[in-house]
Every structure is written in C-alpha cells, then in structure tokens.
Amino acid sequence: MxxxxxxxxxxxxxxxxxxxxxxxxxxxxxxxxAQDGAALFNAQCKSCHTLTGTNSPAGPTLKGVSGRKVAGAPGYAYSKALTAKGGTWTDANLDAYLTNPGAFAPGGKMFNKVADPKARAAIIAYLKAQK
Ligand code: HEC
Missing domain, CATH: 1.20.5 (Single alpha-helices involved in coiled-coils or other helix-helix interfaces)
Incomplete structure (x- = not known):
C-alpha cells in the first residue's frame, strides 16, 4: 500500500x-x-537608431521621425531605394515599413521586421512621442 x-x-x-x-x-x-513601445524599441531598434538627433553609423536617428520626410535625417547616407520613396512618415507608412522594410523599399538598407501588429503600433506610438 x-x-x-x-x-x-x-x-x-x-x-x-x-x-x-x-x-x-x-x-x-x-x-x-499591453506592448511597451519603449521596451520594444530598446530591444529591437536601439542597436542601430538613436532618439537623440545624432545619426549612428548603423542607422539614421529616429528622433522626430513621425511627420519627418522619408529618408530625411540630415547627414545620413540613405539608400537610393528609401530616398526614392518620397513623402513623410505617417502611422500608415511606418506600419508598412516596419512590417517589411524590404517590400516597402526594395533594395533598402534596413531588414528588421516587426511581425506583431500590436508591437508595431506600440513602437510607432513611442516614436511619435520622441519629438
Ligand atoms: C541592424 C540595424 C537596424 C535595426 C536593428 C533597425 N533599423 Fe531602422 N534603419 C536601419 C537603416 C540602415 C536604415 C536606413 C535605410 C535605408 O537607407 O534604406 C533604417 C531606417 C529606418 C527608418 C526610416 C528613417 C528615415 O529617416 O526615413 C525607420 C522609421 C526605422 N528604420 C525604424 C526602425 C525601427 C522602429 C526599428 C526597430 C523595430 C529599426 N528601425 C531597427 C537600420 C536598422
């Protein structure tokens, strides 16, 4: 037993x-x-992008990117592909770019995708606050 x-x-x-x-x-x-845009940015974007206004060798600064000209950070050597897009960054085209940068600007220099729509929305909201 x-x-x-x-x-x-x-x-x-x-x-x-x-x-x-x-x-x-x-x-x-x-x-x-409840995605945290700051935490997502720090984990997925910060290695290449600053929010200080200074470009890094790995990517343009994203300070004030929402509403800025596409490929518009002064002094950054953008790809021809992104430069040729024209226009300004909005929620909609930021979402499209982060979904698949290679499809948005084929031949561009960024390859990082954010697959989760909620994560993209949180990152975009965070970027909008970085004026
Ligand atoms: C491995 C480096 C790297 C990482 C990581 C990265 N990016 Fe980028 N990003 C770039 C490069 C390089 C460019 C310039 C692309 C070009 O010229 O085609 C760019 C461009 C951009 C642009 C366009 C900026 C402008 O001035 O027009 C946005 C917006 C952007 N990235 C957002 C993000 C976000 C948000 C993340 C995190 C989810 C991220 N990136 C992660 C390298 C990176």
Whole structure:
C-alpha cells in the first residue's frame, strides 16, 4: 500500500506541471496585449537608431521621425531605394515599413521586421512621442 501513494500523487503532479506549462505559454500572449513601445524599441531598434538627433553609423536617428520626410535625417547616407520613396512618415507608412522594410523599399538598407501588429503600433506610438 505504501507504493500506492506516489502512484496516486503522479496524476496530480502531472496536472500541476501542465498548469505551469500553460501559464508559461500564456505569458507572452498576455504581454502582447499591453506592448511597451519603449521596451520594444530598446530591444529591437536601439542597436542601430538613436532618439537623440545624432545619426549612428548603423542607422539614421529616429528622433522626430513621425511627420519627418522619408529618408530625411540630415547627414545620413540613405539608400537610393528609401530616398526614392518620397513623402513623410505617417502611422500608415511606418506600419508598412516596419512590417517589411524590404517590400516597402526594395533594395533598402534596413531588414528588421516587426511581425506583431500590436508591437508595431506600440513602437510607432513611442516614436511619435520622441519629438
Ligand atoms: C541592424 C540595424 C537596424 C535595426 C536593428 C533597425 N533599423 Fe531602422 N534603419 C536601419 C537603416 C540602415 C536604415 C536606413 C535605410 C535605408 O537607407 O534604406 C533604417 C531606417 C529606418 C527608418 C526610416 C528613417 C528615415 O529617416 O526615413 C525607420 C522609421 C526605422 N528604420 C525604424 C526602425 C525601427 C522602429 C526599428 C526597430 C523595430 C529599426 N528601425 C531597427 C537600420 C536598422
């Protein structure tokens, strides 16, 4: 009868383990609902883009990018592809660019995609606040 106890406990342990796994699996999904634009920017963009107004060798500054001319940071050597786009950055074309920069400006110099629409919206909202 002594061996019966661990055997009876096993299903309960398995159930607990499954609950723990489910919680771990749900955590990123919950996070996606309240995306933090600053944290996303720091994780995915900051290696190449400043918000200080100074271009980095790896990318143009994104300070004031919303409403700025496309390929418009003074002193940055943009690709011909992005320069040729013209216009100004809006929520809509920033969203299109971040979805797939290579499709927005084929032959351009940026390759980082942001697949999650909520993450893109959070990053764009954050960029708009960087005046
Ligand atoms: C590996 C470096 C790198 C990373 C990481 C990167 N970018 Fe870029 N980005 C570039 C380069 C290079 C350009 C210039 C593209 C060109 O000239 O075609 C650019 C251009 C841009 C532009 C257009 C700026 C302008 O002045 O017209 C925006 C907006 C932009 N990036 C946003 C982002 C965001 C938001 C992220 C993070 C999700 C990001 N980038 C991540 C390198 C990067």
């Amino acid at each position: 002594r061996t019966a106890q661990p055997a009876a406990a096993a299903p309960a342990l398995i159930a607990l383990a499954l609950i723990a796994l489910a919680l771990i699996a749900l955590a990123p999904a919950t996070g996606a609902q």
